[in-house]
Amino acid sequence: MVLAPRPEDLDFILHDMLRVEELAEYPRFEEHGRETFEAVLETARRIAEDKFQPHNRAADLAEPKLVDGKVEIIPEIGQAIEAFNQAGFSAAHHDEALGGMQLPWTVVQAAFVHFQAANLSTAAYPFLSIAAANLIRAQGTDAQKARYLGPLLKGRYFGTMVLSEPHAGSSLSDVRTTAKPDGNQGYRLTGSKMWISGGEHEMAENILHLVLARIEGAPAGVKGLSLFLVPRIREDGALNDVRLVGLNHKMGYRGTVNTALAFGDGGDCHGELIGEANEGLAYMFGMMNEARIGVGLGAIMLAYQGYLTSLDYARERPQGRHPGEKDPDAPQVMLIEHADIRRMLLKQKAVAEGGLALGLWLARLVDRHGQDPSERERIEAGLLLDIVTPIIKAFFSDQALAANDAAIQIMGGAGYTRDHPVEQYWRDNRLNPIHEGANGIQAIDLLGRKATMRDGAAFGLLVREIEAETVTARQAPMLEDLSDQLSSALNRVRHVTSVLTSAQLGPMKMLANASEYMEMMGHLVLAWIWLRQASAAVEGLRGEDGGHVGDREDFLKGKLHTCRYVFARELPKISPLADTLEHFDMTTFDMDTEWF
């Protein structure tokens, strides 16, 4: 079966668009170059194809279950993670001294998308472990790093993120789990947690829970949250007091076991503080931001898988004739010949390839943020990451779900059955707008914080980035009209943002239409990333050494035409959204709760 992303597309994004080989100019990556990058990507592709993809359906059909008090998970999941670890992917971006490959995050991310495309729910386990390792590396003491980082990077220990509680869901301010000093630099935790992915299983030597809790006497609200490391198995080898309350039975994404956990039911749940007391949310958000980009890319990779699957089907399946063909004995044409099928393929291609390009552009910002010698460059990269992260998480998970919907529609009844994978992609993908911060909350984050932070500095940088692309694109005659169109859209968005953030509406009214703001910004960013690709495609069509385009001609023309699709059919959706925002339309806000 086909596996996303297409190698030629990944190559185009990494090299034509992002010039990723320039990363080897940073001292940290000086051992690397295009060749090592490509070797890593080839290995990822092979393991994803051989070990992750084959059990994607099996994991859906046999969801994790409780047998004699233990979580039973199909063995292929553990075997795939084992192969992932053995190839070094859990430690890929870490120091060579720690056994890592010291690879740029861009390349790590480009490798990881193969696993997400092949099997999102199996990829979730190492995804969480990698995030936990990053957090411990950033905030842990030397002793904590010495104890936990090695086994995490080897994949012997798995990590989790433990935030939600049954009574409060998204509202972290209401976390009630408490931590009491044990008089010996440790803590005893007590509380109930919900929606914990990978919270309990037998696949690892240990599970390291990263738990938000409140130290006794800490302030109310998010300011009183601290972060604790709670191992499933304590250092003395005893099982910690973390009880599995139950499994959640999900519609999709089933291979990732999802649990309700009780910490300290027996009064003896040992935890250790990570970093400073009452700084837990900031640390967790460091981890969450990474996770949010990962959620966006996971959604996008399902869109990409659905795109390639339905594209193959549309190329091979004869169905009907063109309108106007009067001869019933004329042969049927392939599905792909119908304009409406192409519309649904273009929609998918726009989201899948555009989303991947955006996700890897973000990963490159992570490298710039971490490695650039200029402090200003590092700060700017961080601000761009701040403002675009909620967009890739929320807008792209919504769009990716719509893309999977189109894949099903192209395949008709067949797409609705378990004989084909697209129905599972759609079910799996439905989680992405919910977890790691529901999309409505991302929208509030985007408009309420990111667009205004530091006097709009992050927003201003994004504007500058988009403006720069309109200038570049204008140099290619065939992109001039698109450049103008993006400039107008950008001006509209700037105006809306300025009106909204300066109107003194008060926070409730200002944020009442945050989801519309998210959608508007998302379409702007989608158009921008496609214009970037189009510019690179124009460049590519000029050919290397003055003329040789080779077998990429169709591919590059496809990039150009998909950009045209985005500008013709998606970008114009900004207009009614901008109207709603500019006029402070309060229709949803004003609906009385008794009127429903």
Add this chain to the structure above:
Amino acid sequence: MVLAPRPEDLDFILHDMLRVEELAEYPRFEEHGRETFEAVLETARRIAEDKFQPHNRAADLAEPKLVDGKVEIIPEIGQAIEAFNQAGFSAAHHDEALGGMQLPWTVVQAAFVHFQAANLSTAAYPFLSIAAANLIRAQGTDAQKARYLGPLLKGRYFGTMVLSEPHAGSSLSDVRTTAKPDGNQGYRLTGSKMWISGGEHEMAENILHLVLARIEGAPAGVKGLSLFLVPRIREDGALNDVRLVGLNHKMGYRGTVNTALAFGDGGDCHGELIGEANEGLAYMFGMMNEARIGVGLGAIMLAYQGYLTSLDYARERPQGRHPGEKDPDAPQVMLIEHADIRRMLLKQKAVAEGGLALGLWLARLVDRHGQDPSERERIEAGLLLDIVTPIIKAFFSDQALAANDAAIQIMGGAGYTRDHPVEQYWRDNRLNPIHEGANGIQAIDLLGRKATMRDGAAFGLLVREIEAETVTARQAPMLEDLSDQLSSALNRVRHVTSVLTSAQLGPMKMLANASEYMEMMGHLVLAWIWLRQASAAVEGLRGEDGGHVGDREDFLKGKLHTCRYVFARELPKISPLADTLEHFDMTTFDMDTEWF
């Protein structure tokens, strides 16, 4: 658990908006009146609650399976259908002489939506049987009616629609199943059929397959299709040569067994012709049109169920605080207090209640079409049915799916689990844009046939209907602005339609953006049906006997405000669609198949 539709809403639509008691003025219904109508609706509600709703999840968890060559279906499905039949619903609109209740179709449809809301896949069996009975009543010979109508109306026999074949899906022109005269007025059929709902099971004394096939020597294409009745069990008691090839394993809608059938593998499949030879498609389309309205209403009722379920949840679940609330000790507010949750509830309410209003308006057209003493009225009703049927099927099934998506999002992680029904509604609903003519084909039907038929007569009647409502609404000062807005939208749509249908583009280019046309028309119709409801709500708020509004005040204000939501947030989506259509944007059409 809550059951859709809400009684006060159904009452409002039937009486305030549609004045359904006036139907008793037609001689056929003169025995009836508001009281008998209400008794029927109460019975439907009770049986739907008691017999259909309780096994909705059970049928999803235990899909039909093959055991020793027989289809095994959970027994609750048969029991529910039995209760449905015993209450007389299968025969509800048929002649009293045939054991029916001679009820208006509007009331039958209003009753039936309860079963669809409670359990769409169980309701599908009587839905198909009712459609088969209508077809036999319309096209069968006296002998066929005598033989089959009675058992169908009593629910002893079930019906099916047998169109698709494995190699051709939506392309009926390519039907290969053949029928050979047996020399004794009967036929022997041979061919493979696919996607047959209710195609095989043990719940009925007999299953009557209504099969499209080609009589030997008939013309190619749809002009050579005839309709055959093929009973599972022949009149002589022998099993007919209809072999179950396999079951399709669907993502949702699981209670309805879906089959691949082989007719005449053993050369002995007996069938009888219905009506004239080579007229099969026209007959089947008579049945399909009814089915298409039913598919639209089924989708809408799932939207309605999801709306009520997520509304209850949003009213009862505390979560977070308002933006700007700085005190973390302040109590959490209910989900419904958040503007973004209200946005998602309003979206659902707009689709659910608006869709039901449209569906029952169509049902009332069926009564006018069948019973009005004026031939002109009957013809006009038929034309309006022709043009609005693809819209309720396609636009509303898309919108209803989006509504279910919103229900899941409101409920967050909980909505993604099997602990709540909304994930199932979403999965079940995903079939509706596919079956009974995929939505892309409905769009081609709307623009390519319905909008132009009889020199645009059907389109003109719809325009007249919408214009009439703008005149009515303008009389209420609080609806004046909405009336103007609808008039402008209508003018835009008229212009687009006239440009498109007169541009001599040729059929391929004219239909390249048919889906955009469908979406534009759908938004127009949604706005119109809401303005109709708003007018009725203004009337209701004036009160009976000059002032008494009673406990309907909140409900009626909710209708007014939801209408405002539709005009503020949904109707403006017309504008970019109209641009695409007016400018003959050929972006999807021009995408080379090699560029994907």
